[in-house]
Amino acid sequence: MIEIDVFRRPDGVAVVVPQGRLNMVAARQMKDLLAILLEEGSSRIVVDLDRTTFLDSSGLGALIGGLKGARQAGGDLRIARPTPEVLTVFQLTNMDKVLRPRDDVESAFDA
């Protein structure tokens, strides 16, 4: 029910694109994927949520885990283009201030 694509940009930023529902089952995949990226030295990550149709607390947990890991490795994990479904979860859990979603994938690491 989910496909997670990964692109590496010339500037070293990894762009992760989960497509579908980021729920219990997919959260495990997401967690593993982010761990591999960090192991490989990619600590600057953008998660593009433009095609994420559903997010639950376990998917959110995977994002927070990735954020913590990236910062520990001297990088960061940034969220771009959340759908209304995803934004609802950020707001209900008060994580919108912490995850600070960006409007754009390109410029997610600019500021």
Place this chain on the structure above:
Amino acid sequence: MIEIDVFRRPDGVAVVVPQGRLNMVAARQMKDLLAILLEEGSSRIVVDLDRTTFLDSSGLGALIGGLKGARQAGGDLRIARPTPEVLTVFQLTNMDKVLRPRDDVESAFDA
């Protein structure tokens, strides 16, 4: 829920096209319309059922009433292009032999 169009062909045949569901409510309309046609002297009638999405026993009754009236007036009422929904009703009521549906509106009065 129904619209019934009527066309008059140069050869004098009236083509009646019920579009939608020919049920209890629409059957009354159909009956009235066929009565008016007969009164006006149009006793050769083709009912084109290509766009009739539903037929019930009252709609069927209206067709049979029209058929009887047309024959009494020296004409006939012919059925063309029944949808699968309509054909089911003809078959379940054994009326397919009596109403003898034609494949084509143009030639419905040829044989």
Place this chain on the structure above:
Amino acid sequence: MPDPTPDGLHLDQSMPTTPDAVDLAHEQLARLWAADGDVLPADRVRFELAVIEILGNIVEHAWIADEGSPSERRLTLALTLTDERLEAVLGDNGRPASIDLSSATMPGADAESGRGLALSLAAVDSLDYERVDGRNLWRIRCDRAPA
């Protein structure tokens, strides 16, 4: 543990006791088909036929014209869709129907009415009528063709 309700989709709707009920029933059936795209057209057609015929009969025959207050008339339609079956229960508080379903037969080819019950019986796998607690209950069942 009490038995859970069997898997399936149930649509309950109280209906007007006028011919408008017929259009509303078509809409309810459309919702059923929208919720499950797997019901074969042939099964849809025969089920829809019986539901509309029985409903039309209730609207036309269950209450004696001008007798009693129309506001006290009650009509409900309950539809159920499972993997195996389509079921409808129509309930009304009209007069008891003195009908022997086993003897409902198709009238002659000339008849302009009187085909509703025979057509319904021919269309579906079972059609039952019973009077329970002052209500008429009409039950319709179609076994779905294997896909």
Place this chain on the structure above:
Amino acid sequence: MPDPTPDGLHLDQSMPTTPDAVDLAHEQLARLWAADGDVLPADRVRFELAVIEILGNIVEHAWIADEGSPSERRLTLALTLTDERLEAVLGDNGRPASIDLSSATMPGADAESGRGLALSLAAVDSLDYERVDGRNLWRIRCDRAPA
């Protein structure tokens, strides 16, 4: 005359007691939205969130791993849609949940888990838990926004 069932659409489904249940629940919800196109996106989202969270919790926490036979595990999902409300009842025969819903609060920003119940409570208008006849019943209610 017995009270007729309130008007509405009901979907009953027995579920696997594994994470597969989550995808099946999304499918059931999709059938509900297909049957009635009038439910507002905001109402859909918050209802779906709570259903999936509570279901995920049952799958993860209601049965003690490797204890008892998996074939004896039972999980059901009943969805109801009326003009006023969305309702879900999740029933399972797992161990009683010793949970005080009134004290479920959002953990700190660093926490990677423990948000499910607080998120569900925040999303919907009511969430209740009770143990009845050896079953856990979780009831979720969303009042629909006026159109």
